[in-house]
Amino acid sequence: MSETEKVNIVPCSGIGKSFGSVSRLAAYYITEDDRPADTTLVPLALLVLGDKDTNNTVLSNPSITLDGCKLQCAKKMIGECGGQIAQDLVVLDVYRDHRDLKPAGIAVLNEAGEKLARALADVVDLIIDQTLGITREEKNA
Amino acid sequence: MPDLPPKKVGIITCSGEELPEGTVTRLAALRVLEQLRPGETVTICLPLFLAGGEGDRAFAKFYPTIAIDGCEKRCAYYGTVRYSNEPAASLIITDLVKKHGLEKPEGLRKLNEAGQQAVEMAANEMAAKVDSLLGKSWNRTKGEIDQSNNNEQPEETTPATCSCGSGIPITILTISDQEITVVGLPLIFETFQEKNKAPSVVILDEIMDMVKIYNRIEPDDEPALRVEIQKEYETYYQRINNE
Numbered sequence: 001m002s003e004t005e006k007v008n009i010v011p012c013s014g015i016g017k018s019f020g021s022v023s024r025l026a027a028y029y030i031t032e033d034d035r036p037a038d039t040t041l042v043p044l045a046l047l048v049l050g051d052k053d054t055n056n057t058v059l060s061n062p063s064i065t066l067d068g069c070k071l072q073c074a075k076k077m078i079g080e081c082g083g084q085i086a087q088d089l090v091v092l093d094v095y096r097d098h099r100d101l102k103p104a105g106i107a108v109l110n111e112a113g114e115k116l117a118r119a120l121a122d123v124v125d126l127i128i129d130q131t132l133g134i135t136r137e138e139k140n141a
Numbered sequence: 142m143p144d145l146p147p148k149k150v151g152i153i154t155c156s157g158e159e160l161p162e163g164t165v166t167r168l169a170a171l172r173v174l175e176q177l178r179p180g181e182t183v184t185i186c187l188p189l190f191l192a193g194g195e196g197d198r199a200f201a202k203f204y205p206t207i208a209i210d211g212c213e214k215r216c217a218y219y220g221t222v223r224y225s226n227e228p229a230a231s232l233i234i235t236d237l238v239k240k241h242g243l244e245k246p247e248g249l250r251k252l253n254e255a256g257q258q259a260v261e262m263a264a265n266e267m268a269a270k271v272d273s274l275l276g277k278s279w280n281r282t283k284g285e286i287d288q289s290n291n292n293e294q295p296e297e298t299t300p301a302t303c304s305c306g307s308g309i310p311i312t313i314l315t316i317s318d319q320e321i322t323v324v325g326l327p328l329i330f331e332t333f334q335e336k337n338k339a340p341s342v343v344i345l346d347e348i349m350d351m352v353k354i355y356n357r358i359e360p361d362d363e364p365a366l367r368v369e370i371q372k373e374y375e376t377y378y379q380r381i382n383n384e
Contacts, residue, residue, distance in 0.1 A: 011158060013158065014156075014186045015186075028158075043156065043159050043216075045187055045188075045216035045220065048188055048191055048216060049216040071186075071189065071193065073189060080192070107171045107172075107175070
């Protein structure tokens with residue numbers, strides 16, 4: 001293991017586009033199902049408010065930002081707080097590799113949107129391993 | 142009048158991904174935006190007040206806004222106050238749950254029954270607030286409800302969408318080393334140019350009248366601002382005609 005103990009997962013907080021919902025669902029897959037012990041879900045609203053605990057979390061551990069659109073609020077907010085970004089991802093980039101998974105719906109994503117979120121989460125899981133310095137052997141053990 | 146965005150109510154949610162109440166805010170806002178008042182509401186992402194531009198920060202000044210928060214930290218409300226303008230109304234889900242004696246909402250991805258009830262109640266309360274705000278006159282100069290209570294009716298609208306990246310156009314003019322932000326100036330210029338109103342003293346009077354509808358101009362700043370706006374319009378008019 002590296003000195004980094006946890007990775008922050010920072011999804012887009014948008015409610016106007018399907019891609020924002022995909023980023024949020026992927027963040028839930030990662031922080032609730034895949035890697036709950038290795039990750040912290042960071043809500044952007046608390047960073048906007050300047051919440052001290054959330055700011056400290058961002059300063060203490062590297063962040064992976066999951067943005068729904070090119071405006072990249074999550075990436076910009078982590079930068080604004082002085083946090084380290086391990087990787088910044090935009091859902092559209094993952095969608096380019098999965099053209100068959102066109103997301104639709106915001107409150108309730110369609111099946112393709114859920115699968116796209118799963119694909120994004122898989123990408124992030126690998127980045128978490130790299131960031132935490134987890135080897136395949138450690139993972140299997 | 143220039144073709145500025147029609148009168149709508151802005152809805153800003155905390156979105157709080159870490160709390161079930163945050164999920165309630167998102168779903169309630171979407172219910173209003175998509176189903177209950179689709180033509181009369183618009184939204185913007187809260188982080189855009191920091192991550193976006195001046196146009197995004199003008200959002201809550203231009204639109205009377207409802208802030209909907211999941212908890213007492215009130216990120217949406219205070220974030221909007223700090224970076225844009227005081228919301229015209231607000232709603233806190235934990236208060237609403239308490240008021241109606243609901244069980245605590247649970248489930249970040251899929252809300253329990255209590256969470257779904259909270260969504261319905263919050264959405265209905267917001268829709269009522271939208272109606273109330275549209276029945277009142279919003280003063281875009283002051284960024285607050287006009288107490289003079291004229292009976293302006295809501296205009297015809299189009300389906301609500303996310304306002305991310307489509308903020309109100311603003312122009313920053315420098316007067317005596319002081320920066321003054323003017324809301325809607327390009328749209329005002331466009332309106333005059335389309336009517337072939339060439340720059341002149343009379344036209345400048347008309348432009349200034351229009352600028353004052355959307356901006357609070359301090360009397361001391363007006364003479365210098367007038368000179369700057371005249372220069373801006375002359376440049377704009379010439380550029381468009383050359384094109």
